[in-house]
Amino acid sequence: xxxxxxxxxxxxxxxxxxxxxxxxxxxxxxxxxxxxxxxxxxxxxxxxxxxxxxxxxxxxxxxxxxxxxxxxxxxxxxxxxxxxxxxxxxxxxxxxxxxxxxxxxxxxxxxxxxxxxxxxxxxxxxxxxxxxxxxxxxxxxxxxxxxxxxxxxxxxxxxxxxxxxxxxxxxxxxxxxxxxxxxxxx
Numbered sequence: 001x002x003x004x005x006x007x008x009x010x011x012x013x014x015x016x017x018x019x020x021x022x023x024x025x026x027x028x029x030x031x032x033x034x035x036x037x038x039x040x041x042x043x044x045x046x047x048x049x050x051x052x053x054x055x056x057x058x059x060x061x062x063x064x065x066x067x068x069x070x071x072x073x074x075x076x077x078x079x080x081x082x083x084x085x086x087x088x089x090x091x092x093x094x095x096x097x098x099x100x101x102x103x104x105x106x107x108x109x110x111x112x113x114x115x116x117x118x119x120x121x122x123x124x125x126x127x128x129x130x131x132x133x134x135x136x137x138x139x140x141x142x143x144x145x146x147x148x149x150x151x152x153x154x155x156x157x158x159x160x161x162x163x164x165x166x167x168x169x170x171x172x173x174x175x176x177x178x179x180x181x182x183x184x185x186x
Contacts, residue, residue, distance in 0.1 A: 041180045046176050049172070054165065074180060076116075076179075079177045095161075101150035103150065108137065127153045
């Protein structure tokens with residue numbers, strides 16, 4: 001049996017003839033197909049906050065214009081470690097800027113590690129978003145809090161900011177790894 005390339009598989013799934021994936025135009029076309037989730041940004045380089053009680057950006061990701069599409073989603077997967085004590089550590093995922101809409105604001109105390117998954121979905125518009133309750137630790141499950149909504153204009157380039165804030169400057173808070181995936185939806 002012959003080994004199939006990515007080109008063969010995608011052509012078979014879509015029925016489209018795809019030229020080589022080496023040009024920027026072809027990659028942009030491929031990125032706009034809803035069957036093809038792709039990684040927008042990722043890192044496993046640990047980023048530790050400074051000795052401050054101010055909110056700090058641990059990762060800032062540029063979201064290109066038109067991403068994720070009017071019915072698309074951004075999936076933000078982050079892994080954190082921190083001082084486990086009685087002091088608050090707040091993990092945030094903001095859309096637009098460090099002061100933009102907080103799609104998560106999880107406050108933790110006696111926790112040493114957490115993996116958080118956030119899904120921000122456009123609602124049939126490139127300027128209307130919805131996500132699970134922002135205070136839900138881990139981002140997945142049930143909550144008595146309302147969903148979070150936003151009005152970030154994704155038809156223009158914007159940013160996604162993964163940030164953290166400590167109640168005590170002497171505590172540690174480290175973003176160990178993150179990945180941002182796009183599920184495009186026209």
